[in-house]
Amino acid sequence: MINFKFILESIPSLIGAIPITLLMAFSAAIIGWILGLGIALIRKNKVPVVSQICAVFVSFMRGVPIIILLYIAYYALPIAIYNYGVSIGREIDTSTVPAVIYAIIALVLDQAAYSSEIFRSALSAVDEGQMEACYSVGMTKSQALMRIILPQAMAIALPNLGGLFLGLVKGTSLAYYVGVYEITATANLLAMPALNFIEAYIMTTLIYEILSFIFNKCFRQVENRFKRFRATATA
Amino acid sequence: MGHTYDFKSIPGYIPKIMKAFPVTIEILLLSLLFSIIIGAIVTVGSLSKNKVCNAISKGYISFMRGIPTLVLIFLLYLGLPQVMNSIGVDMSGVSKVAYIVACLSLSTSANMAEMMRAAYLAVDKGQREAAFSVGMKGFTAFRRIIFPQAFGVAIPTLGNNIIMLFKETSLAFTVGVIDLLGKARAISSASYGTNRLEVYIATGIIFWIICFVLENLSKFIEKQYTRGRKKATS
Amino acid sequence: MANMVELKNIHKSFGDNHILKGVDMSIKKGEVVVILGPSGSGKTTLLRTINFLDAADEGSVSVHDFTVDCKKHSKSQVIELRRKTAMVFQNYNLFQNKTILENVMEGLVTVKKFKKSDAEKVSREILAKVGLAERCDFYPSQLSGGQQQRAGIARALILDPDVILFDEPTSALDPELVGEVLNTIKAVAQTGITMIVVTHEIAFAKEVASRVVFMEGGVVVEEGKPEEILVAPKEPRTQQFLRRITNPNAAEEATA
Numbered sequence: 001m002i003n004f005k006f007i008l009e010s011i012p013s014l015i016g017a018i019p020i021t022l023l024m025a026f027s028a029a030i031i032g033w034i035l036g037l038g039i040a041l042i043r044k045n046k047v048p049v050v051s052q053i054c055a056v057f058v059s060f061m062r063g064v065p066i067i068i069l070l071y072i073a074y075y076a077l078p079i080a081i082y083n084y085g086v087s088i089g090r091e092i093d094t095s096t097v098p099a100v101i102y103a104i105i106a107l108v109l110d111q112a113a114y115s116s117e118i119f120r121s122a123l124s125a126v127d128e129g130q131m132e133a134c135y136s137v138g139m140t141k142s143q144a145l146m147r148i149i150l151p152q153a154m155a156i157a158l159p160n161l162g163g164l165f166l167g168l169v170k171g172t173s174l175a176y177y178v179g180v181y182e183i184t185a186t187a188n189l190l191a192m193p194a195l196n197f198i199e200a201y202i203m204t205t206l207i208y209e210i211l212s213f214i215f216n217k218c219f220r221q222v223e224n225r226f227k228r229f230r231a232t233a234t235a
Numbered sequence: 236m237g238h239t240y241d242f243k244s245i246p247g248y249i250p251k252i253m254k255a256f257p258v259t260i261e262i263l264l265l266s267l268l269f270s271i272i273i274g275a276i277v278t279v280g281s282l283s284k285n286k287v288c289n290a291i292s293k294g295y296i297s298f299m300r301g302i303p304t305l306v307l308i309f310l311l312y313l314g315l316p317q318v319m320n321s322i323g324v325d326m327s328g329v330s331k332v333a334y335i336v337a338c339l340s341l342s343t344s345a346n347m348a349e350m351m352r353a354a355y356l357a358v359d360k361g362q363r364e365a366a367f368s369v370g371m372k373g374f375t376a377f378r379r380i381i382f383p384q385a386f387g388v389a390i391p392t393l394g395n396n397i398i399m400l401f402k403e404t405s406l407a408f409t410v411g412v413i414d415l416l417g418k419a420r421a422i423s424s425a426s427y428g429t430n431r432l433e434v435y436i437a438t439g440i441i442f443w444i445i446c447f448v449l450e451n452l453s454k455f456i457e458k459q460y461t462r463g464r465k466k467a468t469s
Numbered sequence: 470m471a472n473m474v475e476l477k478n479i480h481k482s483f484g485d486n487h488i489l490k491g492v493d494m495s496i497k498k499g500e501v502v503v504i505l506g507p508s509g510s511g512k513t514t515l516l517r518t519i520n521f522l523d524a525a526d527e528g529s530v531s532v533h534d535f536t537v538d539c540k541k542h543s544k545s546q547v548i549e550l551r552r553k554t555a556m557v558f559q560n561y562n563l564f565q566n567k568t569i570l571e572n573v574m575e576g577l578v579t580v581k582k583f584k585k586s587d588a589e590k591v592s593r594e595i596l597a598k599v600g601l602a603e604r605c606d607f608y609p610s611q612l613s614g615g616q617q618q619r620a621g622i623a624r625a626l627i628l629d630p631d632v633i634l635f636d637e638p639t640s641a642l643d644p645e646l647v648g649e650v651l652n653t654i655k656a657v658a659q660t661g662i663t664m665i666v667v668t669h670e671i672a673f674a675k676e677v678a679s680r681v682v683f684m685e686g687g688v689v690v691e692e693g694k695p696e697e698i699l700v701a702p703k704e705p706r707t708q709q710f711l712r713r714i715t716n717p718n719a720a721e722e723a724t725a
Contacts, residue, residue, distance in 0.1 A: 063446035064439040065405040068416065072439060075432040079240065129562035132522050136562075137576035137628060138552035140544075147579060151566045170303035177409075184306055191313075198314035204306050212301035228608070 006196045007203060010187075014203055017186035018211075020100065024172045024182065027104050029165055032111025039112060040119035041145075054116070061113030066106070067174045073106035074099065074178040103175035107168065114164055122157035123149065155226040162219030166212050173208075183207055241433055248422065248430075248437035255418035262335055262404045262414060267397060269340035274347025281352055292348070299345035304403055308338045312410045335407045343400045350396060354389035355381070387461050394453025398446050405442070415441060473498040473533060473663045474632050479518055480527035481511075488514045489525065490687040496632070496680075501664045503674040503695070506684035507710055512667045513559075515684070516634050519665070520554045521547045533631040552580060555625035559637040561617040563609035569596065569620045570605040576628045595623045599653050615646030619653050626657060633657070635666040671714060675699055683707045 039054045061069070078094035085092030126149050134144030176185035183204055191200035280292030302310075312334045316326040358381050366376035408417035419438040423431040474496040481489040488511045496502050504512045518525040518539070519532070524547075525539035532553040537546045555576075563572050570592055577588040596605055599619040609617050618638055625633050638654065639647045651673050658664060658677045668674065674681055674695055681698040683691045683706075691704045702708050 059447065060439075060443050063402075063443035065402040065416075065442055067405050068435055068439045068442065071435040072432065075435065076240075079432070127562070127565070129558060129560055130564065132556075133558065133562035133564065135522060135551055136520060136554070136556035136558075136634075137624065138548060138580040139576070140548060143579050147575070148564050148566065155566070166300065170301075173303040173305045176305070184303065184309070187306075188309070195317070197309065198317045201306060201310040201314045205302050205310060208303055208306060209298065209301040 003194075003196055003199050006190075006194070007199050010190045010196075010200060010203060013186055013190055014183060014207060017181060017183045018207065020180065021169070021172050021182040021211075024100065024104055024107060024175060024180070025165070025169045028107035028111050028172075029168060031104075032108040033115045033161070035108070035112035036115030037119050039116035040123060043116070043120055044123050058113045058116055061110055062117075066110055066171050067177060069106040069110055070103060070174055070178050073109075074102045077102050077105065099179040100175070103172075103178055103180050107171065107175075110171070111164070111168060115161065118157050118160045118164065119153065122153040122160075125156050126152045151226075155223075158219065158223045158226055162216070162223070165219070166215060169211055169215065170208065241430070242436075244430065245433050245437045245440070248419075248434050249441060251422055252415055252418050252434070252438055252441060255413050255415050258332070258412065258417075259401075259404050259407070259414045262332060262339065262407055262412070263397075263401055265336045266339035266343060266400055266404070269336065270343035270347050270400070273340060273344035274351055277344060277348035278351040278355070281348065282355065296345045296348055299342055302342070304338060304342045304406055305409065307342055308335070308406060308409055311338055331410045331412045332407075334410055335404075335412055339400060339403055339406075342403070343396060346396045346399070350389050350392040351385075353392070354385040357388045358384045387457075390457040390460060391453065394450065394457070397453070398449050401445065401449065402442065472496060472531070473500070474519065474665070475531035475536075476515075476519070476528065477531075478528040479515065479525045479530070479539070481514055481518055481523060481525045488687055489518070491528075492684075492687070492689055494682070494689070496663060496665065498663055499661045500679045501658045501666065501677055502680050502682060503678035504665065504667045504682045504684060505669070505671075505674065505698075505710070506690075507713075510684045511687040512684045513636055516556075516636050516665060516667050519632075519634055520551050520556060522556075552628075553631045554634060555628050555630040555632075556634045556636065557618070557621050557625050557638050559640050561609070561614070561621045561641070563617055563620055563624070565609055568606050568608055569601060569612070572609070572620060573624045573627050576624065581628070592623075592627060595627050596620070598656075599623045600649075613646060614642045615649045618642065618646075618650045622650075622653055622657060626662075630662075632663040632665060635664065635668070637667050637669070639668065639670060669714065671699060671711070683710065685710070 039058065042054055043051050045051075064072075078097065081092055081094050081097065130148055130152065131144055134148050139147070172182055173184040175182055176188070179185075181189070187200040187204040191197045277292045277295055280288040281296070283289060283292075312331075316329075319326050362380055362384065363376055366380040371379065404414055405416045407414040408420055411417070413421060416438055419434045423434045472495045474494070476492060476494040479489050479492040480487075492511075492515055494502075494515075504515065506512045514523055517523040519530055521530070521537070521542070524542070528539050530537050530539065530550065532550055535549060535553060537550050563569070564575060567575060570589065573592040573596060574583075574585070574588040577583040577592065578585060583591075593602070593605060596602055599622055601616060601620055601623065604612060604616060604620075609620070612620070622638075635654065639650050642650060647670070651670065654664075654666070654673075655677055666674075666678075678695045680692060681695045682689055683698060683702070683704070685706050691698060691702060691707050698707065699711065702711060
C-alpha cells in the first residue's frame with residue numbers, strides 16, 4: 001500500500017525544494033521585520049498622517065488571509081510594473097519576473113504588519129524609567145533607542161517573533177497557488193502521475209516538522225542569549 | 236493579460252461573493268466547536284500527572300504547530316482515502332466540507348489547547364485552595380471558581396484564534412468547496428479571469444471587514460466580562 | 470558665577486492639574502538642598518523640570534550659567550542641560566540590558582566619548598567607592614535594591630555633573646537597606662558636589678542638608694537651615710507636616 005520506491009526516489013526532489021521555501025521565509029522575515037520595526041516606531045511616536053496610514057495598512061494585512069494577499073500581489077504587481085514601464089517609455093515583459101518575487105512581496109507585507117504589532121507591544125513593555133535614565137545621563141533619543149530601548153524590546157519580542165517565523169514557514173506553502181515550486185508544490189507534482197499522494201504528503205509533513213523543530217531550537221537558543229540579563233529577574 | 240484595473244467594479248462583486256458566506260460560517264462554527272472539544276481533551280492531557288498522557292498531548296501540539304494547514308488538507312483529503320481504500324473502507328461518501336472542518340479543527344485545536352492551558356495556569360493557585368477551604372469539591376471548584384477566571388484570561392487569545400480560524404477557512408477552496416474564496420474564483424473563471432484582480436480585492440475587503448468586526452467584538456466582550464472582576468482586585 | 474542652579478517662576482500643569490505654581494529657587498555651588506513636602510506637593514515634579522524629564526510650562530532653568538527657557542527650548546539645549554545634571558531615581562532605573570559596570574560606563578562612552586578602556590578603569594574605581602567592586606559584572610536584576618541604588622549613584626557621579634538630582638532615592642527600598650544607601654549619599658555630599666534631594670528621611674535631612682525647603686500645593690512654603698525648619702518651623706503647614714511624619718500615630722488620630 002505504501003510505495004517505498006516512490007518515497008526513495010522523491011526524496012532528492014523534495015529536499016531540492018527546501019531552499020526556495022527558505023528563501024521566501026528568510027527574505028520575508030528580514031525585510032518584513034525591518035519594515036515592521038519602522039511601523040512600530042512610527043506608530044509609537046504618533047507621527048501624524050503616516051501613523052494613521054500604517055494603522056490602516058496593519059489592520060488590512062491582519063484581516064486578509066495570506067492566500068488572498070498572494071493572489072492580489074500575483075495579479076496586481078505585473079500590471080503595476082507594466083504600467084510603470086509604460087510611464088517611463090519602456091515595455092517591460094512581466095512574464096520574465098519569477099513568481100517567487102510576487103510571493104515574497106506578499107509575505108513581506110504580511111510579516112511587516114504582524115511584526116509591527118509585536119514590536120509595538122514590546123516597546124511599550126520596556127519600562128518608561130529606562131528612557132528617563134538615558135535622558136538623565138545626557139543621551140539623545142536615538143542613542144537611547146539603539147543602546148537601551150531596542151535591545152530590551154528585542155528580548156521581549158523574541159518569543160513572539162519565533163512563533164511568527166514558524167507561521168511564516170508554514171505560510172510559504174500557499175505560494176504553491178501562485179506557481180512557486182516550493183516543497184508542497186513539488187510534492188504535488190511528484191504525486192500526480194501515479195497518484196502517490198499519501199507517500200508524498202507524509203514526506204512533506206516530515207520535512208516541515210523537521211524544519212520547525214530546527215527553527216524552534218534556534219529561536220530558543222537566541223532567546224536565552226538575549227535574556228541573560230533577565231535570567232534571575234524572577235529569583 | 237490585461238494591463239488595466241477597474242476599481243469601480245469592486246463593490247459590485249462583494250454581494251455576489253457574499254452569497255457563499257453561509258458556507259464559510261458553517262465551516263467556521265463547526266471547526267470552532269470541534270477545535271475547542273479536541274483542545275480541551277488535549278489540555279486535560281497536558282495538565283495531567285500521567286507521563287504518557289502528557290507526552291501524547293505535547294507531541295500532538297508540537298506536531299500540529301509544525302504542519303502547514305495546506306499540507307494537512309492534502310494529507311487528509313488526498314492521502315487518507317487511499318489508505319482507507321487499501322484496507323477496504325470507502326471514503327467517497329464523505330463531503331468536502333467535512334474534510335475541511337476536520338483539518339481546520341485539528342490545526343486550530345493545538346492553538347486552543349495552548350490557550351486553555353495558559354489560562355488555567357494563570358489562575359492563582361490560592362483560588363483553588365480557597366474553594367476547597369470552603370468545602371467545594373474538585374469539579375465544583377473548577378466550574379464555579381477556576382473556569383470563570385480562566386475564561387476571562389483566555390478571551391483575547393480566543394478572539395485571536397477565532398480570527399485566525401476564520402482566515403484559514405479561505406483554504407476550503409483547495410478541495411473545491413465554494414466558500415467565499417471559492418465563490419470568488421468561480422466568478423473570476425466565469426469571465427475567463429479578466430476580472431480576477433478586482434474579485435480578489437473584493438474578497439480581501441470582505442475578510443478585512445469581518446475580521447475588524449470580530450476583533451472589536453472580542454475587545455468588547457473582554458471589557459464586559461472583566462469589568463467587575465478587575466475592579467474587585469484593585 | 471552666582472548660582473549653580475537657578476529656577477525662576479516654574480509653572481507646570483498636567484491637564485487641569487496645576488502642580489507647580491511659580492517656584493523660584495537659587496542654589497549655590499556645593500549646597501545640599503533637601504526638599505520636603507507631602508505627596509502631591511510637586512516636589513518630584515520640580516526636580517524633574519530641572520532636567521526637563523518634565524518640561525515646565527513657564528519659567529526658566531539655569532544650571533552653571535546655562536539658561537533654558539521652559540516655554541521655548543530646542544532639543545539641543547535640553548540635551549546640553551541634561552549633560553550638566555545627573556539623576557538618581559526612586560526605582561533606580563538601571564539599564565536592564567547592561568551589567569553594573571556597563572551601566573556606569575554608558576554615559577562616559579556615549580555622551581562624553583571616553584575610550585572604552587579609560588571608561589572602564591574609572592567606572593571600576595567609582596564602583597569600588599560605593600562598595601560594589603565585586604558586583605561589576607552582575608546584571609541589575611541580580612542585585613538587591615540597595616546595591617542597585619548605589620550603582621545608580623555611581624552612574625550619576627561618574628559624569629561629574631554640576632548638580633545631582635535625587636528623586637526619593639530610598640522610598641522603594643526595604644527598610645533594612647535604607648541605611649547603606651543613605652550612607653553612600655552622605656559620602657557623596659561630603660565631596661562638595663551640589664545636590665538636590667527629594668526625600669522623606671527627616672533624620673538624614675538634619676544631618677546632611679545645608680538647606681531644607683518645604684513645599685506644599687505647588688509652592689515653596691518655607692525654607693532655611695535644617696535646624697530652623699526641622700526644629701522650629703514658623704509656618705503652621707510645615708509644623709503639621711513634621712508632626713505627621715515624625716509621629717504617624719498622631720496623624721492617624723487626626724484623620725480618623
